[in-house]
Amino acid sequence: MRQTKVFTLKQACSSIRDGATVLVGGFGQPGTPNQLIRQLVEQGARALTLVKNDASEPGLGVSLLLEAGQVKKLIASHIGLNPLAVKMMHSGELMIEVHAQGILAEKIRAGGAGLGGILTDIGLHLDDAAKQRVVVNDSEYQVEPALRGDVALIHAEQADEMGNLIFTQTAYNFNPAMATAADLVIAEVNQIVPAGGLDPDQIHLPGAFVDRLVQVENPGDEYGVLAHHALQA
Numbered sequence: 013m014r015q016t017k018v019f020t021l022k023q024a025c026s027s028i029r030d031g032a033t034v035l036v037g038g039f040g041q042p043g044t045p046n047q048l049i050r051q052l053v054e055q056g057a058r059a060l061t062l063v064k065n066d067a068s069e070p071g072l073g074v075s076l077l078l079e080a081g082q083v084k085k086l087i088a089s090h091i092g093l094n095p096l097a098v099k100m101m102h103s104g105e106l107m108i109e110v111h112a113q114g115i116l117a118e119k120i121r122a123g124g125a126g127l128g129g130i131l132t133d134i135g136l137h138l139d140d141a142a143k144q145r146v147v148v149n150d151s152e153y154q155v156e157p158a159l160r161g162d163v164a165l166i167h168a169e170q171a172d173e174m175g176n177l178i179f180t181q182t183a184y185n186f187n188p189a190m191a192t193a194a195d196l197v198i199a200e201v202n203q204i205v206p207a208g209g210l211d212p213d214q215i216h217l218p219g220a221f222v223d224r225l226v227q228v229e230n231p232g233d234e235y236g237v238l239a240h241h242a243l244q245a
Contacts, residue, residue, distance in 0.1 A: 017175045017225045021051040024198045024224045028057045028163050031084075035120065035161035035190040036064040036074055040093075043183035044073045045167040045200045046234045048226065052165070053080050061085040063120070063159060065113065065186055067094035072234055078106065087159070089113035115156060117189060122158035124192025129157040164194035167228075168217070171201040172210045175219030184216065191221045198224045202231070 025048065028034065034052075038044030053076050060083050067088055068075040075094050077083050085107040091097040100106035111119065118130050131146065131153035144155040166187040169180040177199060179187055191197045199222050228235075 016173055017219070017222065018173060018204060019198075019224045019226055021047060021226055022055075024048070024226045025051045025055050027196065028052060028055065030057050031059045031061075032057060032162040033061040033063065033160075035159075035164040035186075035194050036062055037164070037166040037185065037187035037190050038068075038073060039065050039182060039185040040068075041072065041234060042181070043167050043179070043185045043187050044068065044234075045165045045198075046073060046232075047228055048165040048167075048198060048200050049073060049076055053077060053082065056082070058082045059084045061087065063087045063116075063161060063190075065089050065116065067091040067097035069093050070096055085109065087111070087116070089116045111156075116159075117186065119156055119159040120186070120189045120193050123160035124189055127158050129155050132156055159193065161190070161194040162196065164190040164197045166191055166197065166199045168199050168201045170203045170205065170210060171199060171222070171225050172205050172219070173207045173225075175199070175222030175225060176210055176215045177201070177217040177219075177222060178210060178214055179216050188217045191217055196224070197222050198226065200226045200228050202228050 062074055062083055064074050065088060067086060078096055083106060087109045089111055091108060101108045112134055115132060115134055122130050133153055135154055136152060146153055146155060167183060168177040170178040204225060204227055
């Protein structure tokens with residue numbers, strides 16, 4: 013039996029298959045698991061459904077997967093910073109499903125909580141026959157199904173060998189919620205310490221939600237925003 017949750021990049025991503033639904037943490041660059049994404053590009057899984065707040069910018073984050081032609085569908089709150097995603101949507105190369113940011117977050121939270129969906133009045137003005145509607149206490153709501161993934165790729169600042177995680181500043185964003193809403197959770201981490209090496213009161217996500225840890229090696233410019241935050245802390 014494996015006694016550690018620490019894997020190499022290649023080992024960690026080896027079980028991500030064609031057609032998988034992959035939740036990817038991050039809001040812009042902060043909190044985006046860049047090294048896991050690069051490994052997924054190298055590993056080559058295709059026809060992926062990605063769930064991320066945004067489409068990243070060209071040459072960064074999940075845009076690398078779009079550029080490699082590995083994505084079938086992207087579920088996000090906006091794609092405007094990535095002209096390639098917009099072009100692929102218009103050409104029919106990429107299916108895009110857009111949700112208001114709060115709705116996207118709640119759909120993921122509901123998936124992590126084991127709920128079937130959420131009720132919202134956002135979008136009631138749209139004529140969408142595919143959306144179920146219900147009346148509760150004389151008010152009409154739209155049913156938004158919960159979102160879950162086969163895999164979640166997340167980024168954290170610190171972990172212990174049991175998988176307990178600490179995030180930093182805005183890199184917290186979607187990462188904890190996504191870790192509760194996937195069957196396999198892989199976290200890339202800037203620092204991994206022995207079990208018991210983290211203050212229990214500072215832990216943001218318990219290790220029970222994390223299956224695999226990867227040490228970030230030689231972080232490049234794509235992590236510059238996080239490095240700047242760390243210097244300012």
